[in-house]
Amino acid sequence: MKYVATVADESRLVTVTGADGRYRVALGDEVWEVDARLTAQGIYSLLIDGVSYVADVLDRDGACVVEVGGEWYEIGVEEQTRHIIRTRGGAAGGPGSRTLTAPLPGKISRVAVRPGEAVQAGDTLLVIEAMKMENEFKAAGAGTVAEVRVEAGQTVNAGDVLIVMT
Amino acid sequence: MKLKKLLVANRGEIAVRVIRACREAGIATVAVFSEADREALHVQMADEAYAIGPAPAIESYLVIDRIVQTARRAGADAVHPGYGFLSENAAFAEACAAAGLTFVGPPAAAMRQMGSKTAARTLARELGVPMVPGTLEVVASDAEAARVAGEIGYPVMLKAAMGGGGKGMRLVRRDADLAEALRAARAEAGAAFGDAAVYLERAIAEPRHVEIQILADTHGHVIHLGERECSIQRRHQKLIEECPSPLLDAVLRARMGDAACRLARAAGYVNAGTVEFLVDSERNFYFLEMNARLQVEHPVTEMVTGVDLVREQLRIAAGETLTLTQADVTWRGWAIECRVNAEDPFAGWLPSPGTITGLRAPSGPWVRDDSGAYEGYTIPRFYDTLLSKLIVWGADRAAACDRMARALAEYRVVGVRTTIPALTRIVAHPDFRAARLSTAFLERVLPDLRANDGRFASVAVIAAVLAEYERARQAAAAPPPADTTPSAWRAAGTRGWIRP
Numbered sequence: 001m002k003y004v005a006t007v008a009d010e011s012r013l014v015t016v017t018g019a020d021g022r023y024r025v026a027l028g029d030e031v032w033e034v035d036a037r038l039t040a041q042g043i044y045s046l047l048i049d050g051v052s053y054v055a056d057v058l059d060r061d062g063a064c065v066v067e068v069g070g071e072w073y074e075i076g077v078e079e080q081t082r083h084i085i086r087t088r089g090g091a092a093g094g095p096g097s098r099t100l101t102a103p104l105p106g107k108i109s110r111v112a113v114r115p116g117e118a119v120q121a122g123d124t125l126l127v128i129e130a131m132k133m134e135n136e137f138k139a140a141g142a143g144t145v146a147e148v149r150v151e152a153g154q155t156v157n158a159g160d161v162l163i164v165m166t
Numbered sequence: 167m168k169l170k171k172l173l174v175a176n177r178g179e180i181a182v183r184v185i186r187a188c189r190e191a192g193i194a195t196v197a198v199f200s201e202a203d204r205e206a207l208h209v210q211m212a213d214e215a216y217a218i219g220p221a222p223a224i225e226s227y228l229v230i231d232r233i234v235q236t237a238r239r240a241g242a243d244a245v246h247p248g249y250g251f252l253s254e255n256a257a258f259a260e261a262c263a264a265a266g267l268t269f270v271g272p273p274a275a276a277m278r279q280m281g282s283k284t285a286a287r288t289l290a291r292e293l294g295v296p297m298v299p300g301t302l303e304v305v306a307s308d309a310e311a312a313r314v315a316g317e318i319g320y321p322v323m324l325k326a327a328m329g330g331g332g333k334g335m336r337l338v339r340r341d342a343d344l345a346e347a348l349r350a351a352r353a354e355a356g357a358a359f360g361d362a363a364v365y366l367e368r369a370i371a372e373p374r375h376v377e378i379q380i381l382a383d384t385h386g387h388v389i390h391l392g393e394r395e396c397s398i399q400r401r402h403q404k405l406i407e408e409c410p411s412p413l414l415d416a417v418l419r420a421r422m423g424d425a426a427c428r429l430a431r432a433a434g435y436v437n438a439g440t441v442e443f444l445v446d447s448e449r450n451f452y453f454l455e456m457n458a459r460l461q462v463e464h465p466v467t468e469m470v471t472g473v474d475l476v477r478e479q480l481r482i483a484a485g486e487t488l489t490l491t492q493a494d495v496t497w498r499g500w501a502i503e504c505r506v507n508a509e510d511p512f513a514g515w516l517p518s519p520g521t522i523t524g525l526r527a528p529s530g531p532w533v534r535d536d537s538g539a540y541e542g543y544t545i546p547r548f549y550d551t552l553l554s555k556l557i558v559w560g561a562d563r564a565a566a567c568d569r570m571a572r573a574l575a576e577y578r579v580v581g582v583r584t585t586i587p588a589l590t591r592i593v594a595h596p597d598f599r600a601a602r603l604s605t606a607f608l609e610r611v612l613p614d615l616r617a618n619d620g621r622f623a624s625v626a627v628i629a630a631v632l633a634e635y636e637r638a639r640q641a642a643a644a645p646p647p648a649d650t651t652p653s654a655w656r657a658a659g660t661r662g663w664i665r666p
Contacts, residue, residue, distance in 0.1 A: 001635055005627045014631045019639065025628050032624075036632045040541070042524040042580035044629050053622070055629035056524065056580045064630040065583075070575060070590040071618030072512060073626040077634045 002080035007073055013080065085135045098146075100137060100163040102156045106130030110152055113163070117145045125163055128156070139165075167485050169193050169244045169268060173237040174208065175258075176248030177227060179538035179554055180462070181208035184246045187476035196240045198233060200226035202546035207538050214240055221548045227251045230258050234265045244268040244483060246476075250550070253459040254281045254328075270483040272458045276435045280456040283327050284365050286433075290453045293432055295425045298323075298444060298452040300367025308345050311366060315344060318368045324348060325455075326355030327363035332402025334358060337369055372604035373444040375399065376411050376451065378426035379467045379475070381490075382436050383482045389492045390423035391471050394440075394463055397603040398592060400515065405585065405608065406592060407463035408502045409470045412563060412601035413445060422451055429456060438464075438479050462505070462555065465536060469501035469559040500566040501559045504574065504589045506537075507551040511588035512617040519547040524580030528573035532559040545582060553584065567599055591615055 003014045015026040023034045035047040039054075046053040055068040064075045078086070084103045106128040113125050119139045128135050147164040150156060172188050173196040174181045185195045185208060197212030202221035209215040216236045219226035226232075228251060237245055245262050247253035247270070256274040263269060271277070280286045287302050299318045304327050305311040315322045315338070324347055326334025334355030336347040348364065356362035379391040395411035396404045410419070426441035433456070440461045442454040464475045473490065481489065509515045525541040537554035539545070545553065558573050560566030574590045592598055595611055604610075618626075 001638070003631050003634065005631055007623055007627060012627065014627060016631055016635045023632060023635070025631065027624055027627060030624075032628065034628055034632065036629070038636070040524045040526065040578075040580075043526065043578050044633070046625065046629060046632075048625065048628065053625050053629075054578065055625065056578050057629050057633045058523075058580055059633070064633065066626040066630050067578075067587065068625050068629065069622040070587055071620075071622050071626070072587050073618055073623060073630075075627060075630040077630050079634075079638070 004078050004080050004083035006076035006078075011083075081130060082133075085130075098143070098165045099161055100125060100165070102128065102158055102160045102162055104128070104130050104135075105157050106135070106155070108150045108152050108154045108156060108162075109134060111148060111150065113145045113148065115145050115148055119143060119145060119165075126150070137162075167268075169480060169484050171196060171240070171242045172244040172246055172270070172480075173198065173233070173240065173242040173267075174212065174246050174248065175227070175233050176246070176251055176253075177203055177206055177208055177538070177549065178552060179536050180248040180250075180460070181206075182211055182538055183536055184248060184476055185211050187474065187480060188246075190474075191477060191480055193244075193480065196237065196242050198227070198236055200548070202548050205543065207540055207543070216240065221546065223251065223549065230255070230261050233258075234261050234267065237262075237267055238265055242267065244270055244480075246270040246479070247459065249459050249462055254457070256281060268483050270479050271437050272435050272439065276433045277458045279433045280429075280435065280439070280458045281328065283325060283329065283455045284363075286429075286456050287365075287453070289432055290429060293425075293428050295429060295453045296451060298367045298370060298454070301365045304363040304365050305348075308348055311348055312341065312344055314366060315341070318366075321369040321371075322366045323369040324351040324364050324366050326351065326359060326361070327365055328359040328361040329355055332399070334364060335402045338366075370444050370446050370452070372606045373397075373446055374411070374413055374603055375404075375442065375454075375605055376413065376422070376445050377440050377442040377457075377461070378422050379461070379464070380426050380430050380435070380439050380441060381473075381475075381478055381482070381488060382430050382439070383488045384436055384485055385487050386431075387488045387491075388427045388430050388435070389488060389490060389495060390426050391467050391473060391475075391495055392419055392497050393422060394461075394466055395603065396463060397605050398598070398607055399605050400608045402605075404463060404505065406502065406504050406589065406598075407466055408500065408563075408566070409466035410497055410500070411445075412603070413449065418449060418451070425451075425453070429453070437482050438475055462552070463503050465534060465555060465557045466501040466503045469532075469534070469557060470497050470499060471495060472498070499559055499561045500563045501557060502566045502570045502593075503555050503557045504570060504593070505552060505585065506554040506556055506577065506579070506589070507585045508545050508553050508582045509551050509585055510583040511585050511615065513583075515585075517547070517551050518583040519545045520582045521545075522579060522581045524578060526576070526578040527554070528556065528576035530573070530576075532569060533573045534558070539579075553579070556589075563601065564599075567593060587617065588615055 017024045025032045037045045044055045058065040066073045109129040110127040123139045143165040146166045171194040174184045188195045195212040197215035198218045199209045252258040256277045259269045259274040321339045324336040334351045336351045338347045351364045352362040375396045382388040394409045396407040398406035440457040443451040445451045508518045521544045527535045534557040539553045558569040560569045
């Protein structure tokens with residue numbers, strides 16, 4: 001599973017595999033073998049390369065507050081797909097871009113516009129179902145739909161061009 | 167006269183502290199609680215417990231008649247007021263006496279004398295105890311305050327005549343700020359003590375706060391148990407206290423102790439009390455005020471003198487003679503106390519009420535945790551933020567500092583934010599280790615008080631991501647019915663509880 005962890009406005013890609021207390025965690029180009037146990041509500045015992053840490057993890061409205069070694073960190077943890085949708089997908093490529101590409105693989109569940117249609121910023125263009133979530137994609141700016149290259153029910157890959165605007 | 171059953175007119179950790187002393191002394195205990203405190207620890211620890219009203223203290227813990235009636239109905243023969251609430255309320259002491267209840271504290275007259283800061287200052291002047299220049303009387307008007315401030319010179323400190331705990335205090339640096347500071351101090355004093363009167367005195371730059379613990383029995387014996395230094399404060403709220411003070415030697419201790427005992431004797435003081443002094447950089451001491459009650463920070467004195475102050479209070483109240491003479495009092499090693507408050511030191515020290523979902527208190531050699539909290543406890547928003555007092559003892563100051571750092575690192579509180587990370591940094595600070603203390607210490611180091619230095623960023627990220635990973639895995643493995651079942655994470659606070 002891939003996550004994006006944000007600490008002090010810096011985002012890092014974190015890949016996790018494993019189960020039942022034993023995990024492999026890739027953080028950037030470093031890979032850690034982590035033995036993690038939930039010893040009490042919110043209190044984790046972590047063994048990382050033999051070093052023992054106790055980390056308090058408090059989930060607060062989507063952001064994690066972690067206390068470890070007497071230090072406090074506020075960490076935003078997002079599943080990578082979610083992160084991509086939130087930071088890239090939702091804005092249909094930004095104001096300068098005239099093309100909406102799929103930021104993630106998924107299935108088109110709805111196309112909300114037709115060629116020739118005028119749209120305003122914030123209008124829904126289409127919806128992609130991915131990770132059991134309906135992800136809405138909105139127009140970043142005003143314009144006219146020139147092409148719609150997908151239809152509902154169609155499976156798309158990341159990078160596929162979905163809609164072209166003029 | 168032996169005390170048989172005692173009502174504790176307080177809540178939180180101090181109620182627990184008093185109940186413990188009573189149990190050791192074979193005295194039955196009666197707790198009282200507001201509607202917000204039904205699940206508080208003191209209610210669970212007492213032999214009996216009775217509701218005394220709605221959550222706001224003004225409708226429960228401050229209602230004299232109801233507390234006295236509860237004591238009578240429960241068959242109690244004594245009342246311990248703890249600190250705060252009614253502890254320095256002479257009318258309460260009188261109401262207890264009128265109801266035939268032994269009040270574990272000073273007589274009402276002595277409380278009036280010392281409880282009024284201005285009356286206490288007048289007495290101190292008569293006895294020749296040094297004082298910070300200022301008014302002996304409450305300032306009647308803004309004009310008078312401006313005149314006195316002009317005479318003694320800025321900066322000046324405004325203080326509530328009936329005050330304590332930093333409420334109603336304001337530092338004023340210049341004439342232009344005086345009127346607004348007076349207004350704020352009076353409003354705060356009125357709300358906290360029901361008396362808006364304030365007086366003013368010259369503010370000493372970077373002073374140290376040193377207080378003397380005294381014990382006085384009903385047979386005319388008065389002794390002091392040395393000092394506590396309480397210079398680590400934030401907005402006049404003490405955060406770290408220690409015994410002894412790094413500033414004092416035996417000679418200064420004896421002089422300050424003697425001044426404190428003379429004040430207590432002259433006021434007809436009985437039971438445990440504390441005389442507060444400011445000490446300037448030349449080691450001159452100035453009488454500040456007397457606290458006619460047990461202090462929050464009393465445990466550091468207990469750890470160094472080996473005297474159980476609450477037990478002594480109970481003995482004195484029962485009419486017994488002090489078990490110690492002044493010559494019997496010895497000081498061994500060093501004790502430090504840290505106040506664990508439910509506050510967020512990295513977000514303006516805002517109160518952080520809520521449920522403690524995870525709690526692990528430190529232990530091991532010479533570590534004491536005087537707490538009113540437990541895992542699953544919900545901190546009500548109606549009272550002060552003090553959760554627990556962590557006290558350690560060491561053979562010397564360095565050992566005590568090392569031990570405190572160790573104990574703070576063991577202390578885990580999850581669910582609410584606490585002062586622990588700030589305390590950790592203060593105790594590790596070179597100025598603290600070198601005993602370069604002053605009441606301005608915290609303001610001075612606050613800019614350095616960062617939530618983290620990035621040393622454990624990777625570990626923190628791993629912990630946060632694994633928590634999320636496991637949460638997602640468990641949700642996928644056993645999808646809960648969407649409506650009722652809380653997640654395992656959320657269930658912590660209510661596990662094992664049946665709520666109506």
